Amino acid sequence: MPARQYTVTPSAARLATSLRDIGYDFATAVADIVDNSIAAGATDIDIRFSADPCRVVISDNGSGMTANALNEALRFGSRREYSDGDLGRYGLGLKTASLSQCRSLTVVTRDARMVPPSVRQLNLDIIDEWDEWLIVDPGHSDSIDEAEAELTSRAGTIVIWENLDRAFPGRYSAGAWAKRRVDILKAKTEEHLALVFQRFIDGSAGRRATIRLDDLPLHAWNPFATAEPGTYELDAQSFDVSEAAHAGTVTLRRWILPARSSFSSPAEFERMGGPLKWNRQQGIYIYRANRLVQWGGWAGMRAIDEHTKLARCSLDFTTALDPVFSINVAKMRVSVPTSLKRRLEKPLHEICQMANERYRRSSQDEARKTRKAWVAGGGTDESAALALLSAAVQTGHYQPLTEMAAVLVAQAPNVARRLGLDRL
Ligand SMILES: Nc1ncnc2c1ncn2[C@@H]1O[C@H](COP(=O)(O)OP(=O)(O)O)[C@@H](O)[C@H]1O
Ligand SMILES: [Mg+2]
Secondary structure, eight states: OOOOOOOOOHHHHHHHHHGGGGOOOOOHHHHHHHHHHHHHHHHHHEEEEEEEEEEEEEEESOOOOOHHHHHHHTTTTTOOOOOOOOOOSSSOEEEEEEEETOOOEEEEEESSSOOEEEEEEEEEEHHHTSSSSSOOOOOOHHHHHHHHTTSSEEEEEEEOOOOEEETTTTGSSSHHHHHHHHHHHHHHHHHHHHHHTTTHSSSTTOOOEEEEEETTOOOOTTTTTSSSOOOOOOOOOEEEEEETTEEEEEEEEEOOHHHHGGOOOOOHHHHHHHTHHHHHHHHEEEETTEEEESSSOOOTSSSSGGGGEEEEEEEEEOOGHHHTTTTOSSSSOOOOHHHHHHHHHHHHHHHHHHHHHHHHHHHHHHHHHHHHHOOOOOOOHHHHHHHHHHHHHTTHHHHHHHHHHHHHHHHHHHHHHTTTTGGG
């Protein structure tokens, strides 16, 4: 240690307040609390809203915590080791996500041993008053009593947000305005959680968690519309990534979704447009340990384009690669390492070329239909045409395929039409 040293403890009041603006919105803050529940092995997560007074309660049946672990959990920068695949990372989420929305965070928790639940509160008003990193035993209140009652016979953790001064400022914290606001926040939260925890909700992560919003279970929203018969998947690709001491495998999967005219129903096409709608919902969905962290566009590798709106890809990385992907605290942004970007160029070009083709064909189809010029003859087997196209693009034979198509159109027009090659 250097001979002269000075301890300059941060001002708790100033720092805690400025950490409120670290970049969360309501839905992403709730998602960070749900992350903790999933990391604690929860299979049931209940999110309850009340408007008068405004309160959000997030309850799980995960491992729960001992009294000491709870104190540590409420430290900014909790000290603990992370195992592979753990959704936690910086030891901040519980505090920063909560305080981004409310002034009072209470945690009621109980681990598997049969001891009474522990209760602690992190309260911005108290931190402000004493300018110290304090947590307190808040005593009794209706919400705490209810939470304790819920944990009389099982382990789990209940997070209570009160005094939600951001979403419900001052005189808007009660009454009809607050009720409407709760409905809006609920709808946004539902959309967000259905997308980011899709693989946990539908079990494709290898484990399942039921998430309920005011007692209604969420339905997973799978961005790749894999249940649609017309969705087409190209071959998956894996990339070994290593930088400094960090190494792991990244997996890319690529889908082309059907155009409107080939979707099973117009309603399903609308639903699969997603929260951002078709154009902005295209691109790469980046998953960390099965939890979606970034989507909407091509992560800086291509521009959003109406012609490639049917293309959606997933990119999966493991927590061992966190430093390489520079995940931010709110778990809403990563940066794809430059070396990987270079290797993704070709596969992304392929999927975009094919998506463009499918989009173009569908607009031609539409035009044909409206001109009533679509001649009978069984139509086209669109999946055969896409498979041929896919193989041609991937082997670099797109041009020769178009030449063969021209010959077939001239010599065997029926075959060309059946395979959809007459429109290449
Ligand atoms: N719902 C929960 N169940 C069990 N433990 C929890 C829960 N929420 C938080 N914790 C504990 O508190 C710690 C701090 O959480 P957090 O501030 O979100 O940071 P991180 O998740 O990055 O570790 C977690 O590492 C975990 O040990
Ligand atoms: Mg966390």
